Amino acid sequence: MDLQSTYHNDMNIITVAEARIDAAAAIRFKDRMRDVTSQGPAHVVLDLSNVTFVDSSGLGAIVAAMKQLGPEQRLDLAGLTPDVAKVFRLTRMDTVFVIHDNIIALKARATG
Amino acid sequence: MTLDGTPQEFTLTAVASELAVRDTLLAIRNRLAVHGVSEDTCGSVELAMAEALNNVVEHAYCDDGPRDIRLSVEIKPDRLCFQIIDGGAPLPDLSLPAGALPDNSGPRDALPEGGFGWFLIRDLTERVSYERRNGMNHLTLEFLRTAR
Numbered sequence A: 001m002d003l004q005s006t007y008h009n010d011m012n013i014i015t016v017a018e019a020r021i022d023a024a025a026a027i028r029f030k031d032r033m034r035d036v037t038s039q040g041p042a043h044v045v046l047d048l049s050n051v052t053f054v055d056s057s058g059l060g061a062i063v064a065a066m067k068q069l070g071p072e073q074r075l076d077l078a079g080l081t082p083d084v085a086k087v088f089r090l091t092r093m094d095t096v097f098v099i100h101d102n103i104i105a106l107k108a109r110a111t112g
Numbered sequence B: 001m002t003l004d005g006t007p008q009e010f011t012l013t014a015v016a017s018e019l020a021v022r023d024t025l026l027a028i029r030n031r032l033a034v035h036g037v038s039e040d041t042c043g044s045v046e047l048a049m050a051e052a053l054n055n056v057v058e059h060a061y062c063d064d065g066p067r068d069i070r071l072s073v074e075i076k077p078d079r080l081c082f083q084i085i086d087g088g089a090p091l092p093d094l095s096l097p098a099g100a101l102p103d104n105s106g107p108r109d110a111l112p113e114g115g116f117g118w119f120l121i122r123d124l125t126e127r128v129s130y131e132r133r134n135g136m137n138h139l140t141l142e143f144l145r146t147a148r
Helices: A026-036 A056-067 A082-090 A103-111 B018-034 B039-060 B117-124
Strands: A003-008 A011-016 A043-047 A074-078 B002-005 B009-015 B068-075 B079-086 B127-133 B136-144
Touching (some): A003 A026, A011 A026, A011 A103, A026 A056, A056 A074, A056 A082, A056 B039, A082 B117, B009 B018, B018 B039, B039 B068, B039 B079, B039 B136
Antiparallel strands (some): A003 A011, B002 B009, B009 B068, B068 B079, B079 B136, B127 B136
16 A cells, blocks of 8 residues: 655645555555554644545544554544545544645645 | 446456455446446445445455355446345345444544444445345345436
8 A cells, every 4th residue: 555654844644645445455554554654743634635435444444544543643634535525424434534625735834 | 357248237247355346346337437327426336336345255255265246237227226146144134234324423542443334335325125045145236327
């Protein structure tokens, strides 16, 4: 699972460079998230703008990635594409995460 | 994965594995797009079918080596019908799970990491039915062409 972590001032922005977080990818996603959140800023933002599909296994892996963070860390989401936004909305998990519409605006604010 | 039939009515046979499910979903989505089904409806179908097919891989066939899933698809003017047939374990009590939405009101450590599958299938389909026949599971999912 290709995850790229970049630090923008006070944020660890993790970009998923693959199109699907599904049952076939969920465990590798969760393990890789542990690696890239083990250091760096406590404010973690998962950039999902390249991701076109998340199923319930992928959703569970994103929740698990948040739960495995330290108590001082937080996980936000950004750049949800339509089908990904739908799974968060239907399961009401959109109420659990802070969701940013636009990762580019978020990066600009972080570096500006 | 093999594909037989006409563009409107076809069967797909795939090995019961998570990667084969991925290929099957992409094949279905391509077919639906060719027929002019909206992106929104395609997304709903892909999500519900992912849950149903992964249930077969993870639960019905959990104790065995790889086996087959057979999928029959009918693209009708007003609706989309999918029948999934597998020879794995039956659903508990031979009935469809209620599919209640897991509670997410607790603290972070208590948030649900699963249990969304049947909720999504029920929420996204117009109709869903299940039958155990001759040692096989037959799960039918139907969507309106204008599904949300």
